[in-house]
Amino acid sequence: LVRTGIENGYRLRVIEAVESVNETQKSIVFDKLSVAFGGELKGKVIAVWGLSFKPETDDMRESPALVVIDKLLQAGAEVRVYDPIAMEETRRRIGDNVTYCTDMYEAVIDADAIALLTEWKVFRMPSWAIIHKAMRNHVVVDGRNIYESDELKEAGFMCSRIGRKQE
Structure with a gap:
């Protein structure tokens, strides 16, 4: 829409603002991971759960995972x-450039953090006890706000969710 407007001599400022906010949103999970580790992600192992733009599809267009993964790799994770x-x-x-895992539990072995980016049903009720034992550090950044922070804290995790303070 923005490009079409420009091609026809119009600036669609509201649409431009929406696109800007959407792009900024894609970086929030990375920013929360960075904060959790004091700004130092080099050498950290990050498990990314959910790669598609939305569940039940392989559609990667506009997927936050592409931005988050790129930033993590640039940071040395x-x-x-x-x-x-x-x-x-x-x-x-x-x-x-990444390790492709066969399931969500393989992805967390020796991981420092989990970044949930797509709300697939399979991610809704993981066994936090198994995950806690498998991980090196216990950070969860819930990019879809599907987890209860109290439940995660009780299981021994530090939880950070979108639009909420780190817990």
Whole structure:
């Protein structure tokens, strides 16, 4: 829409503002991960759950995962990813710069943090006890606000959610 407006001599400032906010939103999960580790992500292992733009599809257009993964790699983090459907599409887009895992539990082995980016049903009720034992550090950044922070804190995790203070 913005490009069409410009091509026809119009500036669609409201649409431009919406696009700007949407792009900023994609960086929030990365920013929360960075804060959780004092700004130092080099050498950290981050498990990314959910790669597609929305659940039940492999559609990667506008997916926050592409932005978050790129920023994590630039910061020197090791990235381990899992998505029920979008693994091949992700590989096509970003190559072998990340570790592709067979399930969400494999992704968290020796991980320092989990970044939830797509609200697939499979991610809704994980076994936090199993995950806690598998991880090196216990940080969860819930980019979809599907987890109860009290439940995560009780299981021994530090939880950070979108639009809420870190807990």
